[in-house]
Amino acid sequence: xxxxPEEHGERQLAxxxxxxxxxxxxxxxxxxxxxxxxxxxxxxxxxxxxxxxxFGLTQHELINRSIRGINPMQPHELHERMDRECLxxxxxxxxxxxxxxxxxxxxxxxxxxxxxxxxxGKSGGVVGTFTDITERKQSEIMFQQMQGQIVQQEKMxxxxxxxxxxxxEINNPMxxxxxxxxxxxxxxxxxxxxxxxxxxxxxxxEKHPGLEELDKLRxxxxxxxxxxxxxELVNESLDGANRVRRIVQDLKSFSRVDQAECCRTNLNxxxxxxxxxxxxxxxxxxxxxxxxxxxxxxxxxPQQLNQVFLNLLVNSAQAMEKLGNITVCTWRDEExxxxxxxxxxxxxxxxxxxxxxxxxxxxxxxxxxxxxxLSISADIxxxxxxxxxxxxEVGVGTTFTVRLPVNSLLxxxxxx
Amino acid sequence: xxxxLVTILCVDDEPNILAALKRILRDYFNVLTAxxxxxxxxxxxxxxxxELVLSxxxxxxxSGFDLLTWCHTxxxxxxxxxLTGYPDxxxxxxxxxxxLVRQIISKPWDDEQxxxxxxxxxxxxxDAS
Numbered sequence: 443x444x445x446x447p448e449e450h451g452e453r454q455l456a457x458x459x460x461x462x463x464x465x466x467x468x469x470x471x472x473x474x475x476x477x478x479x480x481x482x483x484x485x486x487x488x489x490x491x492x493x494x495x496x497f498g499l500t501q502h503e504l505i506n507r508s509i510r511g512i513n514p515m516q517p518h519e520l521h522e523r524m525d526r527e528c529l530x531x532x533x534x535x536x537x538x539x540x541x542x543x544x545x546x547x548x549x550x551x552x553x554x555x556x557x558x559x560x561x562x563g564k565s566g567g568v569v570g571t572f573t574d575i576t577e578r579k580q581s582e583i584m585f586q587q588m589q590g591q592i593v594q595q596e597k598m599x600x601x602x603x604x605x606x607x608x609x610x611e612i613n614n615p616m617x618x619x620x621x622x623x624x625x626x627x628x629x630x631x632x633x634x635x636x637x638x639x640x641x642x643x644x645x646x647x648e649k650h651p652g653l654e655e656l657d658k659l660r661x662x663x664x665x666x667x668x669x670x671x672x673x674e675l676v677n678e679s680l681d682g683a684n685r686v687r688r689i690v691q692d693l694k695s696f697s698r699v700d701q702a703e704c705c706r707t708n709l710n711x712x713x714x715x716x717x718x719x720x721x722x723x724x725x726x727x728x729x730x731x732x733x734x735x736x737x738x739x740x741x742x743x744p745q746q747l748n749q750v751f752l753n754l755l756v757n758s759a760q761a762m763e764k765l766g767n768i769t770v771c772t773w774r775d776e777e778x779x780x781x782x783x784x785x786x787x788x789x790x791x792x793x794x795x796x797x798x799x800x801x802x803x804x805x806x807x808x809x810x811x812x813x814x815x816l817s818i819s820a821d822i823x824x825x826x827x828x829x830x831x832x833x834x835e836v837g838v839g840t841t842f843t844v845r846l847p848v849n850s851l852l853x854x855x856x857x858x
Numbered sequence: 859x860x861x862x863l864v865t866i867l868c869v870d871d872e873p874n875i876l877a878a879l880k881r882i883l884r885d886y887f888n889v890l891t892a893x894x895x896x897x898x899x900x901x902x903x904x905x906x907x908x909e910l911v912l913s914x915x916x917x918x919x920x921s922g923f924d925l926l927t928w929c930h931t932x933x934x935x936x937x938x939x940x941l942t943g944y945p946d947x948x949x950x951x952x953x954x955x956x957x958l959v960r961q962i963i964s965k966p967w968d969d970e971q972x973x974x975x976x977x978x979x980x981x982x983x984x985d986a987s
Contacts, residue, residue: 616966621878624882
C-alpha cells in the first residue's frame, strides 16, 4: 500500500465526502413521505424509498423520464404546470391532485413543490413531496352526503307537514262545495218538474191571460236552455270538485305524514299516487304509459319509496328535449318486485351513467337541482334491501330499474 | 199523522258546513245546529229529545272531544259521532276504541254515506244497554 501522504489525504477526503453523501441520501430515503426531484425540464432525477413504494417503481425506472413516460394513465398537465410555476416564481407551491400508481389505483394527495438551486446558484429544478389524503377526502364526501341527506329529509318532512295542513284546509270547503252542488242538482230537478207542470197547465189553457207575455219572457230569459243546461252545469262542477278531492287525497297519501312508518304497500297504488302528484311536471312534455304487473304487497316505507319514484319521473321529464314518452312498468319474479321508469329523453354517455348515483354529481346547470336526488334514492332503495340500476343510450333514452325483495329486509328485521 | 222526525244536533265551527249538512239531512231528520261547544251544550240542555250528536272535533276554543265527553257523561243515551278531517289520527282511533264515539265520519263526506250512517247508528240505540 503506497502511503503517499497526499494520496492518503485525498482518499480520506473522498471517504468523508462519500460518507456525507451516503448520509444525506439515507436521510432522504428514510423520510416516510414520498420525495422526488426533477430537473428544469421536468425529468426525474431521483426519489426516495417511500416514493418507490407508493408508485411501485424503482428509482432506476424513474431517472431521466417525465411523468408521461412513466405512467401514461397519470394525468400530467397540472403537475407540469405547477413545475413551471415554481421555477418561474422561485417560490414553493402546494396543490391538490389525483395520482395513479402503476397498478391503476388512484389516490387523492396534496403535493408540495419547491425550486432548488444547483451549482453556482443556478436553478436546478424542482423537489417535491406529497401527502395521501384519500381517506380524509372520502370522509369529507361521506360527511357532506350525510348532511345533504339530513337537509333533504328535513325538507321533505316539513313539506309533508305543510302538505297535510294545506290538504285539510282544502278538504273542508271542498266538502261542502261537493255536497251543495249535489243538493243544487236535486233542487234543479224538482224545479224542473214543477216548471214543466206549470207550463203544461198554462199552455193547456188556451185563454190563459198573459200567455203571450209569458212566452216572450220565457224566450228572453232562455228558460228552456237553462233547464236543459242545469244538469250538465252541476255535473261538470261536481267533476271539478272531485278532481280537487282526488289530488288532495293523493297529496296526503304521498306525503303520508300520518304514516311515516313501515307498512305493507301495493307499489302499483303508490306509483299511481306519485304519477298523479307529478302529473303537472309531466303532462306538457311527455305521454305516460303504465304497464303494471300483478305484484305482491311489500313491507316498506311508502313515503320514502314515493320520493324515489317521484325523483325518477321528474328526471325523465327533465331529460326530454321535445315531446316524448315515459313508460312505467312493474313486474315480479320469485324473489323480487321490479319497477322501471323508461324515457325517450336525450340519454346519457357511459361516463355520466357511471357517476349518476354519486352524491353531488349533476348534469343540470348551476343552480338547478342539488344532484342529491339520485344518490338519496339509491340510498333509500339500498336500505330496503334492494338496488337501483340504469341503462342509457345517447339520443335514445334512459331506463332506471328498481329491484326490491319480496321478502323485504325490513320485514325480516321486524320479525327478528 | 206524519211520523215525527228524529232530532239530531250538528256542531261545527264552519257555518257553511252546518248549512250543507242541514240541506242533505233535513228530509230525514230534524236538524239542530251550533257553531261552538258552549252553544251545543246549551241546545242539549233545553232539547231532551235529541237522539244523536254529530260533532267536528277540531274547533277553536273548547274541542269537540270535550263536548262528546260531556255528552257521554250527562246524556249517555245520545249517540255520538265524530266528524273529522283526520280520521286516521291516534286521537280518533282512541276515541273509537274507548267508546267515546260510535263512529267516525271523515271530511269530505259522501252525502249518501252520512245519511245511512246516521240512520244505522240510530237504529242500534234500541239495542244498546
